[in-house]
Amino acid sequence: MTVSDREILAPRASVLIESMRDIGYSLQTAVADVIDNSITAGANTVKLLTDTDSENPAIGILDDGCGMSKTELLEAMRPGTKNPLDKRAIHDLGRFGLGLKTASFSQSRRLIVLTRKGEETSCAIWDLDTVAKEEDWIVEFPSSFSDIPWGKCLSSSGTLVVWQKLDRLIDERNGGDHKNMNRQIDETASHLELVFHRYLAGEKGLKRVSMSLNGRPLEPFDPFHSRHDATIHGPEEVFRFGDHEILIQTFTLPHHKKVSAEDWNRYAGPEGYIKNQGFYLYREKRLIIHGTWFGLAKQTELTKLARVRIDMPNGMDAEWKIDVKKASAQPPGPVRDRLRRIIETIGAGSRRIYVSRGKRLISDNRLPVWIRVQDKNRIHYRLNPEHPAFKNFSEELTNQQQHKFLRLLDLVGSAMPIDTIFSDVSSTPESVSPQELDGESFCEIVKRTYSILKDEKYSEEDIQLMMSSAEPFKSRWEEAKEIIFKR
Ligand SMILES: Nc1ncnc2c1ncn2[C@@H]1O[C@H](COP(=O)(O)OP(=O)(O)OP(=O)(O)O)[C@@H](O)[C@H]1O
Ligand SMILES: [Mg+2]
Incomplete structure (x- = not known):
């Protein structure tokens, strides 16, 4: 023209x-x-x-x-x-x-x-x-x-x-x-x-x-809590893109049981762990964007402790669509593929951390009051009728009463308020704890469990091992030991 x-x-x-x-x-x-x-x-x-x-x-x-x-x-x-x-x-x-x-x-x-x-x-x-x-x-x-x-x-x-x-x-x-x-x-x-x-x-x-x-x-705030012993550092990966190198490292922040309440809240940030999980993109070591999986995954409860540091140099702004405000960015295609794979490994890892915590609690515990049952894709929790306290009580009942008692245990298990527990644990995990038994009930259950196990011919050492790894004794073990010795 x-x-x-x-x-x-x-x-x-x-x-x-x-x-x-x-x-x-x-x-x-x-x-x-x-x-x-x-x-x-x-x-x-x-x-x-x-x-x-x-x-x-x-x-x-x-x-x-x-x-x-x-x-x-x-x-x-x-x-x-x-x-x-x-x-x-x-x-x-x-x-x-x-x-x-x-x-x-x-x-x-x-x-x-x-x-x-x-x-x-x-x-x-x-x-x-x-x-x-x-x-x-x-x-x-x-x-x-x-x-x-x-x-x-x-x-x-x-x-x-x-x-x-x-x-x-x-x-x-x-x-x-x-x-x-x-x-x-x-x-x-x-x-x-x-x-x-x-x-x-x-x-x-x-x-x-x-x-x-x-x-x-102003004090530096390291969102990866990287100096804490319980933070899990993934390996640092180098991804080459044209002439540029991008460094990627995953961090899993400590579980709330491993940090003080103050630290737990500090690292949650005002938006909380769920919103602050995700990629933390740094351009020349200056944070550009954080708390996003760039649309590659959802922010879930399971991966809420995962934060992934990405370091990019300043020559890749066009590819990453860095904006004037330096407050938004989008990873280029090949980087997205790599990030997607990283998210998959994080998902699997976090699931392992949470599930293994669950498994360990239950399998280490030789006197489980609750049992976790996994059946194909469904998981449920129910009261354990084999627990010595239940078993012993049940043995004192007639056949018909025993049957009713087992049905009662099933009813309690089936009515567990899982949604409420999940929501409470997600928002304020530190404030959720099992109901505490009063001194008298605790004393009675310690004595009763001890004598049942004694009757079942367990050695003194085994009884202590079993009780000290099971709730409600585990968290009050010193008190429980005193009751056992004073018997
Ligand atoms: N505090 C400062 N000290 C010295 N030079 C400065 C300072 N602030 C701005 N300049 C100069 O002014 C120029 C323009 O700054 P401006 O922030 O508008 O753009 P920029 O930093 O080049 O790019 P961007 O828009 O990405 O910030 C800078 O490139 C720099 O040369
Ligand atoms: Mg500038």
Whole structure:
């Protein structure tokens, strides 16, 4: 097709800049995107600063990285400054040349960048109200830096990003309610502890970066609880894709019986274990997305302790469909196949862990009150009529009563509230426990079981072994032993 005429059709500044605000950042993802730049700039320290009480609330992100010259600053302020198709330096966390602007505009109408490199200190401002009024892409340069919040904290080199006119964070309709803003800032700090945990911890091969919120240091939050003895580490697998290497490692977090209640809740996270299971995708060791099986499997109770770390380099963004916010991604086809196989092995492994816990409890237990019966695809639990307490009681009954008694045991087994138990154990496993017998009933059942086993000619050693591995004696064994010896 031949072209007869051409015209430049520039976007309307006020319209496009307003639309850039709505690409879906939250305060958490916006702050993380700005901090990416600080890490790429080689910062040792990143400070998140907030002023929620003054008349002009502001948020600041201050780093001591390499800073920018005035020319570099101007380029940094340009929406779309670097081509996403260009190859980036090996540890660069950026991709689109947009993050600083899109992240800032998503939360505020005024972005100030103050930066120092060598002898040069420069400052530039994007004010969306100026852009709207002038209907043009106008960046402003202040004549003095003295009233820039936290401006005096900038060290000999580094950059300070300040957001003002926080219209998205402060609810003006609610009389400028700041409570919501303070809550979001606290959630942002926790988000940073997760997203940058490998930098905060100074993982091998990474430069440690310390971060703080208004002076409070942020602590790394390792979602794999990898230093705990009871965490199961799978082997690290290397998957080659074109010129790139992807590293994959599975972790199974400790069962709730192996950790303190505090740790159990901490690693569950606010969304809980079920929602937080799945792949944790890191791009250059920075967490991009977590708590998803990428549509390859369902998040189930059985696999809730499984978390799989995937490490990808920064050259694969297009293949993984990384978005501007660095908050979503999709694995490319060949990687999906590999991940699907990994999920299958996790499914089998987790099932083994849970079932073997079940099996062990029941087979180690030589006096099972409950028995687990597996019949083809069906599993059910029933009371064990061979248990010495039941057997002994039953022997005292007439034939007809014995028959009725067995039917009663079957009734109890058949009416077990499995759904309720399952739901309670899934949501608050630490608070579910069998009913505890009072001292008198416990004493009676200890004495009775002991004498039945004695009558059955078991040795003293065998009786103790059997009773100490069976509930209700197992969990109160010291008490039970005392009753046996005092008889
Ligand atoms: N804190 C900083 N220190 C030094 N240079 C910075 C800083 N923040 C931004 N820059 C410079 O500004 C450029 C533009 O940043 P911006 O976040 O908009 O895009 P990007 O990081 O290149 O890509 P992405 O859109 O993926 O974030 C960066 O590439 C970097 O050169
Ligand atoms: Mg960036």
